[in-house]
Amino acid sequence: MLTTKQLQEEILRLKRENDVCILAHAYQTHDIIEIADFVGDSFGLSQRAQSAPQQNILMCGVRFMAETAKILSPQKRVILSHPEATCPMAEQLELDELRALKAKYPDHAVVAYINTTSKLKALCDVCVTSASAYKIVKALPQKNIIFIPDCNLGGWIAERVPEKNFIFIDGGCPIHTRITERDVLHAREQHPEAMLLVHPECIADVTKHADFAGSTTAIMDFVSKSDKKEFIIGTDNSIVSHLQYEYPDKRFFELSKICVCHDMRLTTLVNVYNALTGEGGEEISLDSETYEGAKRSIDAMLSYGQ
Numbered sequence: 392m393l394t395t396k397q398l399q400e401e402i403l404r405l406k407r408e409n410d411v412c413i414l415a416h417a418y419q420t421h422d423i424i425e426i427a428d429f430v431g432d433s434f435g436l437s438q439r440a441q442s443a444p445q446q447n448i449l450m451c452g453v454r455f456m457a458e459t460a461k462i463l464s465p466q467k468r469v470i471l472s473h474p475e476a477t478c479p480m481a482e483q484l485e486l487d488e489l490r491a492l493k494a495k496y497p498d499h500a501v502v503a504y505i506n507t508t509s510k511l512k513a514l515c516d517v518c519v520t521s522a523s524a525y526k527i528v529k530a531l532p533q534k535n536i537i538f539i540p541d542c543n544l545g546g547w548i549a550e551r552v553p554e555k556n557f558i559f560i561d562g563g564c565p566i567h568t569r570i571t572e573r574d575v576l577h578a579r580e581q582h583p584e585a586m587l588l589v590h591p592e593c594i595a596d597v598t599k600h601a602d603f604a605g606s607t608t609a610i611m612d613f614v615s616k617s618d619k620k621e622f623i624i625g626t627d628n629s630i631v632s633h634l635q636y637e638y639p640d641k642r643f644f645e646l647s648k649i650c651v652c653h654d655m656r657l658t659t660l661v662n663v664y665n666a667l668t669g670e671g672g673e674e675i676s677l678d679s680e681t682y683e684g685a686k687r688s689i690d691a692m693l694s695y696g697q
């Protein structure tokens with residue numbers, strides 16, 4: 392039987408031999424984080440892979456992230472480590488529903504959170520990440536906006552951009568929306584000295600209590616710059632574990648013990664190994680119409696500066 396360390400060494404050898412760049416979203420488990428070339432948030436990973444020298448990209452994350460990597464690096468081979476790893480929120484809106492919304496509100500800009508399928512992105516005007524959403528929505532020339540699919544992130548932005556009108560769908564992250572205001576009150580009582588850091592995919596009754604709300608990378612950056620010793624983390628609980636490794640002299644607490652993304656947890660080291668030997672994973676390919684349309688939305692996002 393191989394130990395974790397032996398399997399990691401095999402993966403690193405295969406990665407070098409096969410010219411592969413391994414990307415790990417920050418919600419992956421620590422054994423995968425350790426063998427990755429880059430760790431980061433959903434869009435940051437694709438950007439790092441674009442400038443990496445390797446011709447093959449292995450995404451340890453969910454499908455929309457692998458599709459985004461393919462759109463940014465169309466000449467490279469992009470593999471999703473676990474073919475079943477999807478983001479449920481990315482598929483919450485049917486294409487025909489979006490077409491109907493666009494027909495009903497023709498003067499509205501259609502803004503898609505990056506957590507959407509490429510086919511949905513292809514029907515939108517511009518993509519945003521949780522890190523760039525505020526800046527882009529504020530800068531858009533249109534006053535009226537259809538924001539898909541996350542009504543919690545959208546609501547959080549809308550509060551900060553009161554001069555614009557928003558239409559939301561009933562979408563959101565099924566994992567972050569598990570966190571309740573009661574969890575906040577409980578955690579504050581248990582850890583009165585701790586700062587509360589949350590992802591804006593949480594419901595408004597949670598984000599309103601936060602000392603800081605931001606993307607996974609922004610949460611980790613916040614900790615790196617803070618001289619505080621204790622933090623309550625309101626996002627996937629893998630971040631609690633990574634932060635604890637990185638800052639052993641600080642203390643981190645889960646805001647909710649059930650904030651765990653099952654799709655992110657599907658990928659194991661064995662999946663990574665199998666994808667590298669050609670026994671697993673799925674190569675991402677997009678038809679030209681989807682590729683061109685989604686690229687247009689992503690390019691529009693980049694034109695505002697990431």
Ligand code: 13P
Pocket residue numbers: 431432433434478506520521564590592605606607608
């Ligand atoms: P980030 O872009 O902040 O990494 O978020 C991705 C995600 O899926 C959060 O649930």
Ligand code: SF4
Pocket residue numbers: 453477478479480481506564565566567592627652653654655
């Ligand atoms: Fe999707 Fe939520 Fe999982 Fe992020 S945590 S990948 S938004 S289901």
